[in-house]
Amino acid sequence: MNQPPLLPSSITVLERGWLSSNNVLxxxxxxxExxxxxxxxxxxxxxxxxxxVAAALRSTEAVRFVANTHLHSDHCGGNRAISERYRCPILIPPGDFTAIESWDESALSYRLTGQQCERFSPTGKLQPGHVLQQAGREWQIHSAPGHDPHSxxxxxxxxxxxxxxxxLWERGFGIVFPELDGANAFAEVSATLDIIENLRPRVVIPGHxxxxQDVPGALSSARERLNYFQREPTRHALHAAKALTVFHMLEVRQxxxxxxxxxxxATPILISTWQRFFSAESLGEWTAQLLQDLVRTGALRQDSSTISVRGS
Ligand SMILES: [Zn+2]
Known part of the structure; x- marks a missing residue:
């Protein structure tokens, strides 16, 4: 018996990895059109x-516009190149519009996380409660705060x-960034998981x-992880610091x-995470321990004094 296709034929998912988020056409x-x-x-x-993207476009098709789910560097780092290539507009969540428009480094995550993003100019907003019309279908825009307040x-x-x-990923969800700044965002993660459950998706295209299709399974593992982080916020902070370090190593490679x-x-978000959660140790002790743990668990590889990402 033929299995029904996972995705409608009008959708192409370019599955990337961790440094770059997936791109969805x-x-x-x-x-x-x-x-x-x-x-x-x-x-x-x-x-x-x-x-x-050029290889996935069909015959003479071009990119009509870019839509960003949120403005972390792994989701919008190609905005500038794509908008220049296709001379197309960029739509972003409204909560970030002013900061992006004026490229306000203090309000954007790039400098804080030590990550790069080419400056780009947004042209419109993805207003929650509205729909995106594409190919005769209506894509509902829903707010999904938690990992990022404006996603x-x-x-x-x-x-x-x-x-x-x-x-929501197949196993878990992204770092809950506001929690690293002392804001309470675990409840928002939970509310967003409820929104997803109520939508009853048949298939989920995650950011990574x-x-x-096993949405109930993904929701239950996300909730389990969330409960654990709510009980042990320090564990979440440590997980975030490790994930940011591995992300950096994916970028620099060696x-x-x-x-x-x-x-x-020297990375502001790691300094503030240390201050908030780990300052019983010195910054030097904490960062040395962090690196040692990442090498011990195999997330990073150390050959004499050279560090790289496992498998790269
Ligand atoms: Zn993100």
Whole structure:
């Protein structure tokens, strides 16, 4: 018996990895209509993003506009290159519009996380409660705070397809960034999981990893993880610090231990995480321990004094 296809034929998912988020193309009914591109990957991957998107577009189709679920560097780093190549507008969640428009470094996450993002100009807003029309389908825009206070997710009811960004992965969800700043955002993560459950998606396209259909399984593992973090916020902070370190190493690929320690000790979000959660130890002790743990658990590899990401 033929299995029904996982995704409607009008959708192409370019599954990327961890440094670059997935890119999702919502094709037009005809090439003239153009495609919508949801999220554009990390800045240093922009050439690969351009090649992958060009190869996935159908016949004479171009990108009609970019839509960003949220503005972390791994989701919008290719915005500038894509908008220049296709001369297309960029729609972003409204909560970030002013900061992005004026490129206010103190309000954006790039400097704080030690990550890069090419400056780009947004042209419109993805207003929650509104819909995106594409190929005769209506993509509902829903607020999805928690991982990022301004994130949106996109849901198309006819095929029950959800683009969940970093609000729900097959196993878990993205770092709850506001918690690192002392804000209470675990409740928002929980409310966003409820929203997703109520939408009853048949298939979820996450920000990272392959599309999946076991939505109840994903929701229950996300809730389990969330409960654990709510009981042990320090565990969440440690997980976040490790994830940010591995992300940095995916970007630079190789570093000496001394360079990596210097980066850890100069990155604002890691300094504030240490101050808030781990200042019983000195910053030097904490960062040395962090690096040691990442090497011990195999997330990073250390050959004499060179650090790299396992498997790279
Ligand atoms: Zn994110």
């Amino acid at each position: 919502l094709h037009g009914t005809t090439p003239d 153009g495609a919508v591109l949801v999220d554009t990957g990390y800045a240093s991957h922009f050439e690969q993003t351009l090649v992958l 949106v997710i996109l849901f198309e009811p006819e095929s029950a397809t959800l683009i969940s960004a970093d609000a 990893g392959a599309p999946f 570093s000496s231990a001394a360079e990596l320690i210097a980066w850890l000790q």
